[in-house]
Amino acid sequence: MRFNRNVAVLFLAQILGFSVLSSTVLIAPLIGVALSHTRHLATLPVALTIVGTALGVVPVTLLMRRFGRRAVFLLVAAIALAACLLALQALHIRDFRLFCAACMMLGVFAAGVMQFRFAAMESVAPERMASAASTIIFGGIVAAWLGPELAFTGQHLLPIEYAGSYLLLAGAVLLFGVLLAGFRNRPLITDVQVEPPRPFSELLKMPTLWLAISAGAVGYGVMSGVMTPTSVSMHLLHGHSDADAKWVIQSHIAAMFLPSLFAPWLIRRLGMRGLIALGMAAMFAALIVGLHNTAVPGYWTTLILLGMGWNFLFTGGTTLLGQVPRDGEQFRVQAFNEGIIFPVQALASFASGWLLALWGWSGVLYTGVPLLGILLLVLLFEGWFQRREAQATAGT
Numbered sequence: 001m002r003f004n005r006n007v008a009v010l011f012l013a014q015i016l017g018f019s020v021l022s023s024t025v026l027i028a029p030l031i032g033v034a035l036s037h038t039r040h041l042a043t044l045p046v047a048l049t050i051v052g053t054a055l056g057v058v059p060v061t062l063l064m065r066r067f068g069r070r071a072v073f074l075l076v077a078a079i080a081l082a083a084c085l086l087a088l089q090a091l092h093i094r095d096f097r098l099f100c101a102a103c104m105m106l107g108v109f110a111a112g113v114m115q116f117r118f119a120a121m122e123s124v125a126p127e128r129m130a131s132a133a134s135t136i137i138f139g140g141i142v143a144a145w146l147g148p149e150l151a152f153t154g155q156h157l158l159p160i161e162y163a164g165s166y167l168l169l170a171g172a173v174l175l176f177g178v179l180l181a182g183f184r185n186r187p188l189i190t191d192v193q194v195e196p197p198r199p200f201s202e203l204l205k206m207p208t209l210w211l212a213i214s215a216g217a218v219g220y221g222v223m224s225g226v227m228t229p230t231s232v233s234m235h236l237l238h239g240h241s242d243a244d245a246k247w248v249i250q251s252h253i254a255a256m257f258l259p260s261l262f263a264p265w266l267i268r269r270l271g272m273r274g275l276i277a278l279g280m281a282a283m284f285a286a287l288i289v290g291l292h293n294t295a296v297p298g299y300w301t302t303l304i305l306l307g308m309g310w311n312f313l314f315t316g317g318t319t320l321l322g323q324v325p326r327d328g329e330q331f332r333v334q335a336f337n338e339g340i341i342f343p344v345q346a347l348a349s350f351a352s353g354w355l356l357a358l359w360g361w362s363g364v365l366y367t368g369v370p371l372l373g374i375l376l377l378v379l380l381f382e383g384w385f386q387r388r389e390a391q392a393t394a395g396t
Contacts, residue, residue, distance in 0.1 A: 004120075007124065014137075016172045016175055019143040019169075020147065021143075027165060029045070043352055045100050051107060052108045054343040055104075058335045062331065064331065069119050073180040079105055084167075084170035085166075086105065087102035091162060133315065133322070141254055147253070153165075203329070210378060216317040216341045218371045221345055221368075224348045226365065227252060227306065232353075234296075234299055237361060244299075251303060252307045255311070260315065263275070263312070263315045266312075267316070272319050273383065280313070283313075287369065321334075
């Protein structure tokens with residue numbers, strides 16, 4: 001893909017944004033145990049981060065429609081900076097509720113970061129949308145290393161454990177804001193004549209819309225449900241070290257984003273529906289491995305397959321979603337999409353801590369099976385619908 005200023009800015013900001021979020025995924029459960037003194041609440045801070053995303057995603061999207069993407073990107077950067085400083089204060093006074101509030105604020109920040117892929121797709125010609133989305137998603141590969149490194153570099157930087165981590169993350173957020181000051185709002189580029197927006201009820205009748213949403217929702221639901229309690233399960237249930245947990249989480253985040261290098265090629269070869277099917281297969285394999293091997297290599301393989309499956313589902317769903325709306329419909333469609341995906345993710349993350357405490361690691365893994373089964377049914381129905389439409393068109 002040719003150089004594009006907005007895509008370059010978003011790519012670099014994605015690295016910093018996901019570094020902040022991946023740090024939270026890694027250390028927030030450990031901080032949760034320390035501040036709450038119970039394993040049952042260990043995953044609550046991460047779950048509240050996702051709740052913040054779920055609550056923030058629709059307002060963030062609609063604010064972007066009203067004020068433009070750049071202004072809202074800078075707004076969520078300010079919220080993230082305040083969240084890092086609030087987390088630092090919570091650690092200083094050992095207040096679990098205050099730390100949870102900071103994590104929820106980081107969820108609103110995540111809602112803004114999640115819009116990067118749409119902003120990138122709007123900045124390029126239609127035939128380059130898949131490459132633009134993959135480029136942004138690939139920015140997370142650096143975050144796979146940088147985020148955990150910031151978290152553990154700052155672990156003992158200050159007298160209070162992990163307070164220095166949030167000080168370093170605050171610096172990353174500042175740089176994030178500086179980068180996004182260079183973003184330029186652009187209208188959607190299209191080669192077709194603009195048609196009037198359709199009623200939303202008409203859009204809701206499109207099976208392709210529901211396949212795109214289901215791919216993202218199931219991808220995030222299964223991924224978060226398994227990833228969120230991983231560090232606690234490894235350390236407290238199976239006796240693995242913090243260093244092992246760090247390596248597994250870093251590898252998982254790398255696997256979430258590395259496939260974006262060849263996702264456009266896979267889309268050309270398999271189509272978006274084939275990519276979604278491949279993502280489902282990778283996630284099923286992850287659950288099987290995790291159920292049969294709780295040694296460090298087993299966790300590593302499970303989280304690698306889980307990350308790859310998420311990437312294929314998220315990339316396929318995002319690209320498919322980009323084909324649904326006409327110009328003028330995209331913000332409503334995007335808000336509806338995100339408004340479903342992130343509540344599902346929040347529910348999965350919340351449930352994961354309870355499932356881990358009640359039924360252990362296997363209980364966490366088994367919950368992914370029905371979600372993947374639902375996605376399979378949606379995929380089969382959408383394929384049947386497309387074949388029926390093609391036959392009807394050919395017969396006229």
